[in-house]
Amino acid sequence: MSRVIVRIPTPLRSYTDGADEVEVEAATVGDALQALAHRHEGLLSRVCAADGSLRPFVNIYLGADNIRDLGGLAVALPHDGAVLAIVPAVAGGAGGARERRITELKASVPEVGPREALAQQAQGAALIDVREADEIAQGSPRGAFRLGRGFLELRVEEAIPDTDRPLLIMCGGGVRSLFAAEGLQRLGYRKVASVAGGFSRWKAEGLPFETPRGLDPHARERYARHLTMPEVGEAGQRRLLDSRVLLIGAGGLGSPAALYLAAAGVGTLGIVDHDVVDRSNLQRQILHNDERIGQPKVDSARRTLQGLNPSVDIATWAERLTSANVERILEGYDVVVDGSDNFPTRYLVNDACVRLQIPCVHGSVYRFEGQVTVFWPAYPTRRGPCYRCLYPEPPPAEFAPSCADAGVLGVLPGVVGLLEAVETIKLLLGLGDPLVGRLLHYDALRARFDEYRLAANPDCALCAEGRAFPGYVDYDAFCATAA
Amino acid sequence: MATLRLPAPLRDKLISAAQTGYPDEVCGLLLGRQDADAVTVCAVHAARNVHPDRTADRFLIEAQDYLDAEYEAAASGLQVVGVWHSHPDHPPRPSATDREFAWAGWSYPIVAVNAGVATELRSWRLEGETFDEEEVLS
Numbered sequence: 001m002s003r004v005i006v007r008i009p010t011p012l013r014s015y016t017d018g019a020d021e022v023e024v025e026a027a028t029v030g031d032a033l034q035a036l037a038h039r040h041e042g043l044l045s046r047v048c049a050a051d052g053s054l055r056p057f058v059n060i061y062l063g064a065d066n067i068r069d070l071g072g073l074a075v076a077l078p079h080d081g082a083v084l085a086i087v088p089a090v091a092g093g094a095g096g097a098r099e100r101r102i103t104e105l106k107a108s109v110p111e112v113g114p115r116e117a118l119a120q121q122a123q124g125a126a127l128i129d130v131r132e133a134d135e136i137a138q139g140s141p142r143g144a145f146r147l148g149r150g151f152l153e154l155r156v157e158e159a160i161p162d163t164d165r166p167l168l169i170m171c172g173g174g175v176r177s178l179f180a181a182e183g184l185q186r187l188g189y190r191k192v193a194s195v196a197g198g199f200s201r202w203k204a205e206g207l208p209f210e211t212p213r214g215l216d217p218h219a220r221e222r223y224a225r226h227l228t229m230p231e232v233g234e235a236g237q238r239r240l241l242d243s244r245v246l247l248i249g250a251g252g253l254g255s256p257a258a259l260y261l262a263a264a265g266v267g268t269l270g271i272v273d274h275d276v277v278d279r280s281n282l283q284r285q286i287l288h289n290d291e292r293i294g295q296p297k298v299d300s301a302r303r304t305l306q307g308l309n310p311s312v313d314i315a316t317w318a319e320r321l322t323s324a325n326v327e328r329i330l331e332g333y334d335v336v337v338d339g340s341d342n343f344p345t346r347y348l349v350n351d352a353c354v355r356l357q358i359p360c361v362h363g364s365v366y367r368f369e370g371q372v373t374v375f376w377p378a379y380p381t382r383r384g385p386c387y388r389c390l391y392p393e394p395p396p397a398e399f400a401p402s403c404a405d406a407g408v409l410g411v412l413p414g415v416v417g418l419l420e421a422v423e424t425i426k427l428l429l430g431l432g433d434p435l436v437g438r439l440l441h442y443d444a445l446r447a448r449f450d451e452y453r454l455a456a457n458p459d460c461a462l463c464a465e466g467r468a469f470p471g472y473v474d475y476d477a478f479c480a481t482a483a
Numbered sequence: 484m485a486t487l488r489l490p491a492p493l494r495d496k497l498i499s500a501a502q503t504g505y506p507d508e509v510c511g512l513l514l515g516r517q518d519a520d521a522v523t524v525c526a527v528h529a530a531r532n533v534h535p536d537r538t539a540d541r542f543l544i545e546a547q548d549y550l551d552a553e554y555e556a557a558a559s560g561l562q563v564v565g566v567w568h569s570h571p572d573h574p575p576r577p578s579a580t581d582r583e584f585a586w587a588g589w590s591y592p593i594v595a596v597n598a599g600v601a602t603e604l605r606s607w608r609l610e611g612e613t614f615d616e617e618e619v620l621s
Binding site: 007009010011013014020057059061064066085087088089090091092093094095096099100102103104107 | 574583588589
C-alpha cells in the first residue's frame with residue numbers, strides 16, 4: 001500500500017467539497033479510485049463506466065504518464081507521495097456540416113418535451129409524426145398525423161389547412177423533426193415546435209401510443225404507386241386491403257373490373273357466375289383462356305386473379321342468383337359491381353343492394369355503346385335513383401337482346417368494365433364524385449362520352465321514402481316463358 | 484443569467500489567438516475565480532489542439548496542457564474555470580459536439596472567426612443537458 005495524492009480537476013471538485021487534491025492509501029490505480037469513491041460519493045461514476053473501466057472522456061496520469069499507456073487501472077502505485085491526476089478530456093468544436101445545421105436549427109426551432117407535446121395536443125395542437133412507415137409500424141402517438149418526411153411539405157396543407165394551428169413535429173430521436181419543422185416554418189406555419197427526444201423519449205416516458213397496422217414490405221413494393229399518391233397513401237391502401245367487392249358475373253364487364261380490382265389490392269373479391277367458359281367468350285372475357293374452355297368461369301377467374309395478386313381473397317359462387325340466395329351472397333360486401341347480362345339478375349342485384357344499402361356500380365354494353373352509373377339511394381351526399389326508379393319492370397324479352405343476340409365489340413366491355421372498376425375504387429376510398437344520379441354514356445363509333453342526369457322516382461316501389469320492402473321477384477320464369 | 488468577467492486584455496488575447504490559428508480551431512483554458520455572482524478570468528492558458536484528424540471543426544486539448552494549467556492555477560491560488568475555443572466560419576453557438584463533451588460548472592466562451600477575422604465572442608454554461616448563454620463583461 002502506498003499513500004498517493006489524487007489531483008481532482010475543477011469539474012469534479014463539487015464531489016470533494018472543493019478540494020483540489022485528496023490523499024488515499026492504495027496498491028494500484030484502480031484501488032486508489034475505489035478508495036476515493038468510498039470517501040466521495042458520486043465521483044466514481046464520473047470517472048469510470050458501469051463495468052469499472054475508465055470512461056473515454058477521462059484520463060488518469062501517474063506523474064507524467066497516462067495510465068492507459070502504462071497498463072490501465074491495474075498499474076501498481078510506486079511509492080508514497082506519488083501523484084495521480086484525473087484529467088478530463090477537454091474537447092468540442094463547431095463540428096461538421098450536419099452538426100452545424102443542427103445547431104442552427106436548434107436556434108430557430110423551439111423544442112418541447114414529450115409530456116408538454118401531449119398536453120398541447122390535447123388542447124388542439126397537431127402532432128405530426130414524420131418517421132418512416134416501418135418505424136411507425138412499431139408504434140406512434142394516438143391521433144398523430146402520419147404524413148411522412150418525404151412528402152410532408154406537399155401533403156401537410158391538405159391535412160392541416162390552418163397555418164396558425166400549433167404544430168408539434170416528432171421523429172425518432174428529435175433531429176429529423178428539426179429539419180421537418182423548418183420546412184413547415186417556410187411553408188408559413190407560424191407555431192412549429194420539434195418534440196425533443198422524439199418517439200424514443202415519448203415511449204420511455206410512458207406516454208400513450210398505438211401500433212397502427214402497417215403494410216408489409218411486399219405490399220409496400222406492390223402498391224408503391226398508390227402509396228406515393230396522397231389521395232391513396234398507406235391509409236387508403238389499407239382500406240382497399242380491408243375492402244370487400246362482389247362481382248356479379250365473370251364475363252365481359254367482370255373480367256377487366258376483377259383484374260384491376262385485384263391488382264389494386266381490394267382484399268376480398270367475391271364472384272358470382274353459374275356459367276362455364278365458352279370459346280365465344282374469349283373475344284372479350286379476358287379472365288379466361290383457351291385452355292379453360294368448359295371449366296366453370298368462377299374457377300378460371302380465381303386462377304387468373306390469384307396469379308396476378310396472391311394476397312387477394314377470392315370467394316366464388318358457381319350458381320345463378322335467385323331470390324333465395326341473393327341476400328346471403330351480397331351481405332357484408334362494401335360495393336357490388338354489376339356486370340350481369342340479363343334482366344332477372346339485374347333486378348335481384350338492384351333490389352338486394354337497395355335493401356342492404358350497398359352501392360351498386362352498374363355497367364352495360366350494347367354493340368358499340370356502353371353506359372355506367374352508380375345506383376345508391378343511400379348515398380349521403382346526393383339522392384340518386386335505383387334501377388327500378390328508371391325501369392320499374394323488365395321489358396318484354398323480345399325487346400331485351402343479350403350479347404349473344406346483338407353482338408358486342410369485344411373491347412367495349414373492357415372500357416365499361418374499367419369505368420366500373422374506377423367508380424368502385426372511388427367509392428371504397430371516398431374519393432371524388434361518384435356517378436350517383438349520373439349516367440355516363442360511351443359511344444365508341446363517335447368516340448364520345450355524354451353524361452345524363454338520373455333522378456330518383458319519388459314513387460319508386462322499392463326505394464321511395466317510407467316504402468316497405470316489397471320482396472324479391474324471380475323474373476327467370478317470366479323470361480323463360482317469353483323466350 | 485450567469486456572468487463571465489473577461490478583462491479586455493485577456494479577451495484581446497483570445498481573439499488574436501483565434502485569428503492566428505485560423506482556419507483551425509484554437510482552444511485554451513481559462514484560469515480564474517468562481518464567486519457567488521460571477522466567474523472572473525485572471526489568466527488564459529494556451530493549449531494545443533491535438534484532435535487527431537479534424538482540427539478545422541473539432542478540438543481536443545492536450546492532456547499535459549490541461550495538467551499544466553491546473554498546476555499553474557493552483558500556484559496562483561486560482562482554478563480552471565472554463566475552456567474557450569474558436570469556431571472558424573461558424574457562429575459562436577455551442578455545437579452538439581460541444582455539448583457532448585462539456586463539463587458542468589465551466590464557462591465555454593466561443594469566438595467566431597469568419598474568413599480569418601474574429602467577429603463575435605459569446606459564452607455559454609451547461610445547465611442540465613443544454614447550454615445557456617452567459618453575460619460577458621470586461
